Amino acid sequence: xxxxxxxxxxxxxxxxxxxxxxxxxxxxxxxxxxxxxxxxxxxxxxxxxxxxxxxxxxxxxxxxxxxxxxxxxxxxxxxxxxxxxxxxxxxxxxxxxxxxxxxxxxxxxxxxxxxxxxxxxxxxxxxxxxxxxxxxxxxxxxxxxxxxxxxxxxxxxxxxxxxxxxxxxxxxxxxxxxxxxxxxxxxxxxxxxxxxxxxxxxxxxx
Amino acid sequence: xxxxxxxxxxxxxxxxxxxxxxxxxxxxxxxxxxxxxxxxxxxxxxxxxxxxxxxxxxxxxxxxxxxxxxxxxxxxxxxxxxxxxxxxxxxxxxxxxxxxxxxxxxxxxxxxxxxxxxxxxxxxxxxxxxxxxxxxxxxxxxxxxxxxxxxxxxxxxxxxxxxxxxxxxxxxxxxxxxxxxxxxxxxxxxxxxxxxxxxxxxxxxxxxxxxxxxxxxxxxxxxxxxxxxxxxxxxxxxxxxxxxxxxxxxxxxxxxxxxxxxxxxxxxxxxxxxxxxxxxxxxxxxxxxxxxxxxxxxxxxxxxxxxxxxxxxxxxxxxxxxxxxxxxxxxxxxxxxxxxxxxxxxxxxxxxxxxxxxxxxxxxxxxxxxxxxxxxxxxxxxxxxxxxxxxxxxxxxxxxxxxxxxxxxxxxxxxxxxxxxxxxxxxxxxxxxxxxxxxxxxxxxxxxxxxxxxxxxxxxxxxxxxxxxxxxxx
Numbered sequence: 272x273x274x275x276x277x278x279x280x281x282x283x284x285x286x287x288x289x290x291x292x293x294x295x296x297x298x299x300x301x302x303x304x305x306x307x308x309x310x311x312x313x314x315x316x317x318x319x320x321x322x323x324x325x326x327x328x329x330x331x332x333x334x335x336x337x338x339x340x341x342x343x344x345x346x347x348x349x350x351x352x353x354x355x356x357x358x359x360x361x362x363x364x365x366x367x368x369x370x371x372x373x374x375x376x377x378x379x380x381x382x383x384x385x386x387x388x389x390x391x392x393x394x395x396x397x398x399x400x401x402x403x404x405x406x407x408x409x410x411x412x413x414x415x416x417x418x419x420x421x422x423x424x425x426x427x428x429x430x431x432x433x434x435x436x437x438x439x440x441x442x443x444x445x446x447x448x449x450x451x452x453x454x455x456x457x458x459x460x461x462x463x464x465x466x467x468x469x470x471x472x473x474x475x476x477x
Numbered sequence: 478x479x480x481x482x483x484x485x486x487x488x489x490x491x492x493x494x495x496x497x498x499x500x501x502x503x504x505x506x507x508x509x510x511x512x513x514x515x516x517x518x519x520x521x522x523x524x525x526x527x528x529x530x531x532x533x534x535x536x537x538x539x540x541x542x543x544x545x546x547x548x549x550x551x552x553x554x555x556x557x558x559x560x561x562x563x564x565x566x567x568x569x570x571x572x573x574x575x576x577x578x579x580x581x582x583x584x585x586x587x588x589x590x591x592x593x594x595x596x597x598x599x600x601x602x603x604x605x606x607x608x609x610x611x612x613x614x615x616x617x618x619x620x621x622x623x624x625x626x627x628x629x630x631x632x633x634x635x636x637x638x639x640x641x642x643x644x645x646x647x648x649x650x651x652x653x654x655x656x657x658x659x660x661x662x663x664x665x666x667x668x669x670x671x672x673x674x675x676x677x678x679x680x681x682x683x684x685x686x687x688x689x690x691x692x693x694x695x696x697x698x699x700x701x702x703x704x705x706x707x708x709x710x711x712x713x714x715x716x717x718x719x720x721x722x723x724x725x726x727x728x729x730x731x732x733x734x735x736x737x738x739x740x741x742x743x744x745x746x747x748x749x750x751x752x753x754x755x756x757x758x759x760x761x762x763x764x765x766x767x768x769x770x771x772x773x774x775x776x777x778x779x780x781x782x783x784x785x786x787x788x789x790x791x792x793x794x795x796x797x798x799x800x801x802x803x804x805x806x807x808x809x810x811x812x813x814x815x816x817x818x819x820x821x822x823x824x825x826x827x828x829x830x831x832x833x834x835x836x837x838x839x840x841x842x843x844x845x846x847x848x849x850x851x852x853x854x855x856x857x858x859x860x861x862x863x864x865x866x867x868x869x870x871x872x873x874x875x876x877x878x879x880x881x882x883x884x885x886x887x888x889x890x891x892x893x894x895x896x897x898x899x900x901x902x903x904x905x906x907x908x909x910x911x912x913x914x915x916x917x918x919x920x921x922x923x924x925x926x927x928x929x930x931x932x933x934x935x936x937x938x939x940x941x942x943x944x945x946x947x948x949x950x951x
Contacts, residue, residue: 288799288802289799289803290799290800293778295915295919295920296918296919299919300897300920303522303550303551304566305569306526306568306572307525307529308526323924347799348681349684349714352680352681353616353711354616356522356632357614357633357634360632375681377681377714378684378714379632382631382632383634438504438509441507450534450637453644454642456501456511459502459511460502460511460513463501464501464643467499469515469540471606472542473542473545473604474583
């Protein structure tokens with residue numbers, strides 16, 4: 272199985288200047304009773320996005336009309352902490368986000384994002400501050416996140432390099448998924464299993 | 478299978494030893510290692526899309542005998558003889574039943590004597606053992622690290638990978654030694670150790686690392702206290718946290734349904750696991766258990782905690798502007814003011830439960846303090862055992878009647894108000910003292926406000942109707 276190859280996104284930015292945005296905020300747990308991935312874009316940041324009566328909260332950034340169609344989210348440190356729910360990257364992507372820029376990401380969120388082709392782009396706190404100042408001066412400034420060259424291009428000549436897991440990068444650029452890669456290793460996995468008998472069996476006690 | 482590596486004279490940590498014996502395919506050309514998985518735990522919330530993926534590709538579950546499913550997150554904790562009232566939850570539970578049936582995975586569903594929170598039943602059944610690799614689509618999988626297993630939470634795509642191949646692509650994590658020596662004072666518990674650690678390092682402080690907990694205070698804890706600590710490793714950003722196995726571990730596993738039949742051989746293997754003398758960690762931190770007081774959180778992440786007698790910090794005193802904004806937002810959500818003391822603050826709900834603190838020893842401690850006392854008027858107290866077996870045991874020991882007679886609700890097992898998916902939730906604006914693991918905005922119900930604390934602090938607060946120091950009731 273594969274998905275469309277992905278190498279870069281150019282877009283204006285959705286800024287959420289908070290640290291430690293947890294996955295319970297990205298997609299509250301009450302929406303995890305779904306058995307598919309439908310409708311998650313409408314529930315993204317639900318409790319910040321809607322008021323108690325269900326109407327859009329005008330002070331939340333996603334409800335500003337100019338945000339529609341933006342594909343890059345810029346957020347504070349330690350984005351995606353908390354629950355392992357993959358519904359978080361699914362919800363971000365369903366809304367239209369393709370890259371999140373922060374100064375760090377929680378480990379499970381980063382893994383989940385990369386496996387879906389959503390780019391977690393970690394930059395230094397200083398560079399995040401630089402992007403923040405740029406957006407303050409021009410909220411509609413467009414950035415380019417380029418996975419191929421591993422850099423963010425700012426308006427004008429600005430460039431910020433970023434690191435990304437080399438294997439995940441290859442997979443995303445090619446549009447290959449990791450399960451296909453694991454399946455290609457079947458002979459080695461079978462050899463490992465032959466020399467590592469199961470520690471327990473859930474099929475019988477003892 | 479050999480847990481020692483004769484080729485390498487270099488001292489290794491327990492994580493390195495477990496890793497080395499589980500590399501099915503070493504990473505080459507920049508690819509991660511392929512890690513063999515000994516046990517895969519599955520629940521209703523993070524699995525349906527993974528099973529759909531298998532069907533789309535025409536794949537089977539590779540090792541049903543290394544896989545176990547249960548229902549915990551979205552099920553009601555009320556009368557189980559009734560159908561699930563929430564249609565969406567009912568559909569999710571029945572989808573798990575169908576998937577387990579179709580793919581041959583054993584399921585402890587509603588009605589099974591082994592149903593329970595996934596991180597309670599693994600250890601209870603003896604499936605969680607030292608030296609294993611254990612994964613689950615749930616961030617609190619680190620709980621199983623208490624046995625000296627490498628256990629971590631994964632997303633749904635990775636759940637599909639494990640179902641299909643019994644392996645995962647993984648990079649070797651860094652190691653973070655957390656050493657706690659000294660002795661806990663009465664009224665101070667394992668929960669207070671982990672809340673104190675989180676307050677020191679912050680919610681992202683362990684990103685990229687695995688915690689190895691050690692020191693005399695950790696050694697002195699029983700297995701259930703160690704599970705409480707390992708459980709909240711993820712709240713410090715570490716995907717896994719573990720404690721090297723010792724006699725306490727072996728005693729706990731011995732005699733359980735899935736304990737190894739060749740017990741002596743297992744012991745020989747397990748005794749090689751602890752980190753070698755001279756093994757190095759990427760980071761270290763130590764503190765003394767004797768310096769700790771009962772801890773409580775005041776903010777909207779588990780790192781925002783302090784000793785229960787402290788006063789709310791002032792965001793205006795902070796120099797980092799983003800940190801200041803975060804604390805301001807947290808205090809606004811919690812409706813608390815800088816300088817205020819939490820002690821004595823009226824509360825609405827007390828929740829005793831969750832994969833952090835719902836095991837039999839938690840309930841025994843809570844019941845011991847509650848015996849002969851009564852819940853304060855107007856406070857709702859929910860006690861939710863971690864598994865059907867814990868519930869049975871608590872009823873047999875008379876703990877359930879202590880809770881009921883004191884005016885608490887005694888419920889069926891599940892995740893319940895820790896994650897508030899099943900209708901057990903706070904109303905907007907309510908304050909709860911909760912023995913669970915997360916105090917994020919809305920975590921226990923939209924608009925609800927959570928103070929995380931130990932079971933003892935929860936009971937002391939239930940009795941007075943105010944956030945209270947358990948040491949006064951000892």
